[in-house]
Amino acid sequence: MSAQSNAPREKVLVSACLLGAYCRFDARTNADAALERELAERGLEAVPFCPEEHGGLGTPRPPATIERAGAAEVLDGTARVLTDTGADVTAGFVKGAEGALETCKLHGIRRAFLKARSPSCGVHQTEVDGKLVPGRGVTSELLARHGIELTSVEGRRP
Numbered sequence: 001m002s003a004q005s006n007a008p009r010e011k012v013l014v015s016a017c018l019l020g021a022y023c024r025f026d027a028r029t030n031a032d033a034a035l036e037r038e039l040a041e042r043g044l045e046a047v048p049f050c051p052e053e054h055g056g057l058g059t060p061r062p063p064a065t066i067e068r069a070g071a072a073e074v075l076d077g078t079a080r081v082l083t084d085t086g087a088d089v090t091a092g093f094v095k096g097a098e099g100a101l102e103t104c105k106l107h108g109i110r111r112a113f114l115k116a117r118s119p120s121c122g123v124h125q126t127e128v129d130g131k132l133v134p135g136r137g138v139t140s141e142l143l144a145r146h147g148i149e150l151t152s153v154e155g156r157r158p
Contacts, residue, residue: 009045010043010110010111012046012111013049013107013112013114014112015114015153016049016053017029017031017115018030021050023052023059025063025064030115032153032154034157035155047103047107047109049100051097051120051121052093054096055099057093057096062083064081064083064089064093065081065129066119066127067079067128067129068129070135070141071135072136074093074138075094075097075142081138096120097120097139097142098142101148104146109148110148110149111149112140112143112148112149112150113153114139115153116153118137119137121139122136123136123137123151126140
């Protein structure tokens with residue numbers, strides 16, 4: 001065996017739904033075979049993580065959206081995350097984001113592949129007041145603040 005094959009693989013955080021976990025709000029998956037192939041080809045080891053489940057929100061759960069502002073304001077304590085029925089789930093979203101960051105620190109992770117448009121994981125767009133807008137989800141925002149490189153993945157590619 002070559003020395004290179006014995007080297008530990010770089011670990012990356014990956015939204016668990018992209019790896020086939022049934023953890024979306026509607027208890028479905030966003031399994032993305034193209035992402036799994038890409039990670040394998042690049043020699044990356046996926047560490048699956050669902051911030052919303054980690055935050056105690058359960059599956060299935062009501063859909064949620066960031067209120068008024070954006071994820072930065074949620075983390076700063078000036079905005080909330082609300083379900084479609086108006087329940088405040090901010091604490092669960094923040095706990096999930098903190099868990100993702102802790103997982104990155106624990107495993108020395110510097111990169112994350114996250115589900116597009118999610119109020120937790122969205123990298124370029126998320127929902128604010130029920131509308132798709134430019135901006136990050138709560139977990140993506142916290143990871144970016146700590147220098148984690150973020151890659152947005154749509155999901156469900158063959």
